[in-house]
Amino acid sequence: MNSEAAPDPGRIALGISYSGQGYEGWQSQPSGRTIQDHLEHALSQFADQPIATLCAGRTDAGVHGLMQVVHFDTPVQREPFSWVRGTNRFLPPDIAVEWAQPVPRSFHARASAIARRYAYVLRESPVRPSVDAGRAGWVFRPLQAEPMREAAAMLLGEHDFSSFRASACQSHTPVKTLHRIDIHRRGAYWRFEFEANAFLHHMIRNIMGCLVLVGQGAQPPSWMRQVLQARSRDAAAPTFSPDGLYFLGPVYEPHWGLPQHSAAYDWLP
Template sequence: MPSTALEPDRTRIALGVSYNGRGYEGWQSQPSGRTVQDQLELALTRFSAQEAVHTLCAGRTDAGVHGLMQVVHFDTALDRPENAWVRGTNSFLPDDIAVQWARRVPLSFHARASARSRRYAYVLLEAPVRPSTDSGQVGWVFRPLDLEPMVLAAQSLLGEHDFTSFRAARCQAHSPVKRLMRLDISRRGSYWRFEFEASAFLHHMIRNIMGCLIAIGSGSRPVTWMSDVLLARSRDAAAPTFSPDGLYFLGPVYDEGLGLPDRTPAFDWLP
């Protein structure tokens, strides 16, 4: 449960953070210090100058996965304007991480527990030659894909299911049962966009679903295979885990009453 036991002079701040995950070992802090959380907390601590700052995030991302609007919260005794948290923290961050916005939030707010759902997008290049200028920012498939079989297969995943077949062996989630609210597939030129929204996601869940969708879209597997994989409740039944390169955390969805942004300018750039 979210903690509200704060000293009277402390404030809870929420930040929206974007990052290119290619050069990092994921979100969560590691002894190497080479994670997005480590870099953000170091910058916040340097900016605050008075106290070490520790953050809690809406959803952890793996190595190589990007974030358009990760949301974190932390508690502080400092009284700074919201825009000062943005400009000041960014002055200590590397170029591939940037705070997009800052808001004072109620002490009951919790970046993870207050989220009603979470959103991801996977961007995939379909081309005979691998990516170059967008290397690390898109996934890649050289076989032609067919939209209709992938859309039909995606329908079998919607709703509440046991997603064990799409769960990594080291996943720490208490339950494999999640509710997938949306899986939209569209194409613009040579780029495919797969957009997911769910109550929460298991470790590697999207990348494992992507592997199955691509197998079906390329004709290697029939549409009905997706249902078979889901019902098998076995990781061995699914396709290999797909590349992290084109995966973007679009951010959590909160109650509108909180007044938090639901997108950043990077949403308009993403194919």
Template sequence: MNARLDHTPAGVFRCALGVSYNGSSYQGWQSQASGLTVQDKLEKALALFTDLPSVTTLCAGRTDAGVHGLMQVVHFDVPLQRETMAWMRGTNRYLPDDIAVQWARDVPTSFHARGSAQSRRYAYVLLESPVRPSVDAGKVGWVFRPMQLEPMQKAAQTLLGEHDFSSFRASQCQAHSPIKHLLRAEVSRRGAYWRFEFEASAFLHHMIRNIMGCLIAIGTGQRPTGWMAEVLEARSRDAAAPTFSPDGLYFLGPTYDAAFGLPDRTPGFDWLP
């Protein structure tokens, strides 16, 4: 890492990493006793590289089992220095092939991967086909019925702004409040693939997957466009569609104040259909 920043306590160095991963083989991000999470694999790799007993990371946003990450951001404190390129190459040496550190940066102790995030971005990639996915199995969601673009676009716009999103909240959600501010909700299509993109101050547990269930019901004509507003207003999980598959969900990453000097996106951000 580069020379210690003046506002970092002597002997303590804070580093931020941008991490990408295929979540298909993992039980989500957050560490579990099984050790089969992305956080577990990353922290084990960091400990091996630094030769420390343990390294504890804090992330920008936890992802569920099967959900992928293109730019998960974490920070950690360690009592040693490394060049930023060394953090990338050294940590990747001990990571499995489906997890990779994309970048590393020195950050002040005032930086917090979760607390400093101004917004978070997700994309859901969906295959519309009478035949299930094969080559991209686990990397896209799937719907076999034809869908219409305009009804889904109109329904998505209903959700913009600050609302109580209780209708889209999992029962095990630990968020203090169901009120979130949805900044962007876009729907587009390229060939047989649909891309849904969302940006918000923060998201509730399963919020996007529950919204996806409703959008697909509308897009396939099973529900009218106005149903989305009714679901939102109901503030009840019972009013919404079933939770949709995690396969096509990607955490695109958080946004931060430019003063921190962190990348806005990471390699692979735009490869999705």
């Protein structure tokens, strides 16, 4: 028996940005074509040993991340900047480690998050996206801001969001607390920001489908309350495209000392 004790693993948190185009979402799949697969391969290459990660919130195929947060345990000792630069050497150009920070063993990327934030970027134009294809949703009919804001306000607070829940959702409960929905426009682009304690599978994309119908005048703002109260997926609009959906990242208590902003935020409309 080896009398020398194994080193106690340290816990590292990372902030990750990525384009969801060309990937099968966050969670590892047999194909290896996911963000998690590429990140764990790069970390394992850099650390010269297998590393498994746990994320703050899984994203679907085509959904982008501006500051996904993960944590992992490892006995490997590296400076934070080395985890950033070293791991990025082994990542494809559309995935990057933005920052690294040692955290206590009590920190958990998912369980320690008190809220999660998303943005949806939507292009209103007679012409489909080109340069921004895959990075913005698209509508060709004009939208009106005030009806959408009125409809969005009906979703704030704690509700049963079953009407906006995908059939494959694994959440234990459809009851979530939606803290805010902000809607503003910059030129041809609309930006919808969502913050909640947690989200159901496809919840934002299903809400977006409803907001677009209201914004185009196909439904009145009061329809949103009817959809919510129905607690049935059949009551809501079809699921909207993933192209313009961005995971802005989790929100943590200040005492963890983790970054709340990354450079990837600054280019988003």
